[in-house]
Amino acid sequence: EAGVAQSPRYKIIEKRQSVAFWCNPISGHATLYWYQQILGQGPKLLIQFQNNGVVDDSQLPKDRFSAERLKGVDSTLKIQPAKLEDSAVYLCASSPAQGAIEAFFGQGTRLTVV
Amino acid sequence: ELKVEQNPLFLSMQEGKNYTIYCNYSTTSDRLYWYRQDPGKSLESLFVLLSNGAVKQEGRLMASLDTKARLSTLHITAAVHDLSATYFCAVDSNYQLIWGAGTKLIIKP
Numbered sequence: 001e002a003g004v005a006q007s008p009r010y011k012i013i014e015k016r017q018s019v020a021f022w023c024n025p026i027s028g029h030a031t032l033y034w035y036q037q038i039l040g041q042g043p044k045l046l047i048q049f050q051n052n053g054v055v056d057d058s059q060l061p062k063d064r065f066s067a068e069r070l071k072g073v074d075s076t077l078k079i080q081p082a083k084l085e086d087s088a089v090y091l092c093a094s095s096p097a098q099g100a101i102e103a104f105f106g107q108g109t110r111l112t113v114v
Numbered sequence: 115e116l117k118v119e120q121n122p123l124f125l126s127m128q129e130g131k132n133y134t135i136y137c138n139y140s141t142t143s144d145r146l147y148w149y150r151q152d153p154g155k156s157l158e159s160l161f162v163l164l165s166n167g168a169v170k171q172e173g174r175l176m177a178s179l180d181t182k183a184r185l186s187t188l189h190i191t192a193a194v195h196d197l198s199a200t201y202f203c204a205v206d207s208n209y210q211l212i213w214g215a216g217t218k219l220i221i222k223p
Contacts (some may be wrong), residue, residue, distance in 0.1 A: 037223070042118075042202050042213030043157070058212060091156065098209050101145075103156040 002026065004106035006092050012112045018026050018080040021109045025073070025094030031055075033103060034067055034077050035091040043091055082113045084106065116141045116207040120214035128222050130192050133216045137186040145161035145206035146186045147179050149217070150199045157202065176204075193221045 012018050018103055025032050030051050035043035046065065047092040048055040051072035059068065063085070079108040089110050095103040117140040125134055135145070154187040161170045163179035163186060170177050174197065176189045186203055198221045204211040 040215070042204070042215050043211075044213070045210055048210065089117075093157075101162050103211070104158055104159075107156045109156075 002103055003030075004092055004094050006090075006106035007107055008109055009107065010103065010110050010112075012114065013082055015057075015084055015113050016081040019082055019111060020076050020078045020088050021111075023077070023092030023106060025075070025092070026104055029094035029096050029104075030072070031095045031098050031100065032069055032075050033091075033093040033095075033104075034075070035093065036092055037089045037108070039088070041086045046077070048098075055098065072090075082111075084113050087113045109112055116143070116205060116212045118203060118205050118212050120203055120217050122217060123215060124218045124220075126175050126220045126222065127193055129194055132192065133190050135188040135190075135201055135203075135219075137188070137205075137214055139184050139186075139212075141207070142181070142184075143205045143207060144181065146179050147204045147211065148186070148188055149202045149204065151198050151202065160201075187200045190205040190219075195223050197221055200211075 007022050009021045009106040032049045034046045047057040047067045049069040051079045052069050067077045087110040091108045093103040121136050139181045146163045149157040149187045151157050161177040166181040168179045174191045200216045200218045202216045204213045
């Protein structure tokens, strides 16, 4: 079974530039999560989708971050414009359904904002 | 607001020794997860604990859950170098995972 795929693996941008990350969850998984993991910290949930609907985006900085999951499969997370403090690893995870016992994580995208 | 605290945050130990990582959380929850993260890698699920008194073991790692004390432990028996990693606990809160800060474990040969 293929795992959660993310791209790119690494990205370096200047502050005020825009960036987008892509996630392809495990086939058939209805729930998709985007997490931000700052170095030395645990992941922080940014947004959770159930199929193509948003379940929770309370911790998403909506003035600069946006995410979509068209057709309930792939998802993109965008930052526009980026700030230095956005430097982090962005992890995508999926699970079969909301409340499912386990979530499976992709390898993440390491973003460096200079 | 649910808070999850791990301790210690950093642990350096010799091979062959035993040690325990603690995970305390602030409000009621019925699910607790332990994950492992190697440097530059993603998060690997180790254990899912679903009820009070749950105990799970895999190799040299054993996890337990006491929901009354709001405490989970991850015990390492006779540590080996391959177990060097960062270990996170995460607690389910209304189908969201709230994460501890992680325990960086270094096991010296």
